[in-house]
Amino acid sequence: MSPSSAEAKDKETVKLDISSLTPLQEMEGKLKLDNVDDKLMHSVLENDKDVIDEGMVIEEAINRGIGSFSPDMMFEKLVKNYTMAKSIFGEALIRAVSGYDPEYLDKNLGIPEFQRELKKKIEEKLDRFKNDGIIDKQGIITEKGIELASLIMCIQELDNIVPKGISGERVHKKHSIYGSKSDVRNYRKGDRYRDISVKRSAKTAIRRGHPEIEMGDLKTHERQSKGEVYLVYALDASGSMKGDKIGVCKKAGVALAYRAIQERDKVGLIVFGTDIKEAIPPTTDFSLLLNSITRVKASAETDFAATIQKAVELFPNKDVTKHLLLLSDALPTKGDDPEKEALEAAASARAAGVTISLIGIDLDDKGKKLAEKLVELGNGKLYVVKDLKDIDKIVLEDYYSVM
Secondary structure: OOHHHHHHHHHOEOOOOHHHOOOOOOOOOOOOOOOOOHHHHHHHHOOOHHHHHHHHHHHHHHHOOOOEOOHHHHHHHHHHOHHHHHHHHOHHHHHHHHOOOHHHHHHHOOOHHHHHHHHHHHHHHHHHHHHOOOEOOOOEEOHHHHHHHHHHHHHHHHHHOOOOOOOOOOOOOOEEEEEEEEEEEEOOOOOOHHHEOHHHHHHHHHHOOOOOOEHHHOEEEEEEOOOOEEEEEEEEOOHHHOOHHHHHHHHHHHHHHHHHHHOOOEEEEEEEOOOEEEEEEEEOOHHHHHHHHHOOOOOOOOOHHHHHHHHHHHOOOOOOEEEEEEEEOOOOOOOOOHHHHHHHHHHHHHHOOEEEEEEEEOOOHHHHHHHHHHHHHOOOOEEEEOOHHHHHHHHHHHHHHOO
């Protein structure tokens, strides 16, 4: 090729062929749902309100520690003592199963005609659940029901998370196509089209007076790799977390798992109460984490010391960032001296290279003081939450601040 033709080649307008673009990175652990059939999956993706409502009912039931539905029992509790029924089932579940607004329901429960209509509606709703296979003939939530709830929770939370603007991610100087976008440089042969900075390329073309972006105008993002990060998400499943608290914290766990696995980090899970209910070592299997998070029910007391000790066991014995994020709304209550044992466990964890952060939900003064000591020993951060809707954002903020 002559010098003149080569020069012309360099100045030619860039026309990107979509077919030549590299495919999006895929996470490991795809959302494999063995028990949700294609018809039900399509119904969810096509925004079928009835199916979505079913999934939300199952999710709410699990969050309230309910593993089965009995129309007769539910009807009886509503009629005999509505206040008690509301504390057991919660307003969202009552509304979904009965079809009535809880306030309207409370006002009319003494009317015999209304009672008959209410019982009929509850039976019809639960019959549909049985026909769709999300509860069995005895009213027990099935695997299909749990996976439908998983799918709904996942879709809702991924639509909700807003990770933009959160900073503080640990980076090294070594470059990697899998790292975070950082400085911008001139495009070089072999760079991925998806890393091209359209904004900077356009600015360069305008500054040079080019009517269209030329090859020499292209700018591409450098990517910086970050050291391996292993996290354990420890969720308090004590009785005081029942209902909205545990529901929001579960969704925040989904957000964390999704974001961290996208960044090629690993996330583990501990569900704790009187004892360790679930313990998953850090993994990139999003489906496993989602399914396990969905099943979490609240009950019993809180054992911080055992949770911290178990988390240390889950981390690999190698030179990686190890971080434990605890979510709780109360002081530890299990053990001879639960506060002392929790602090000793935190000190041991730090000696093993594990940092500890804690998200405290409506902590009282005594709980806050203990939490401050825990994170000080664990060289982490304390987040005191008053508004539940902020939890997923805080969870992601803590992830991006791990150093």
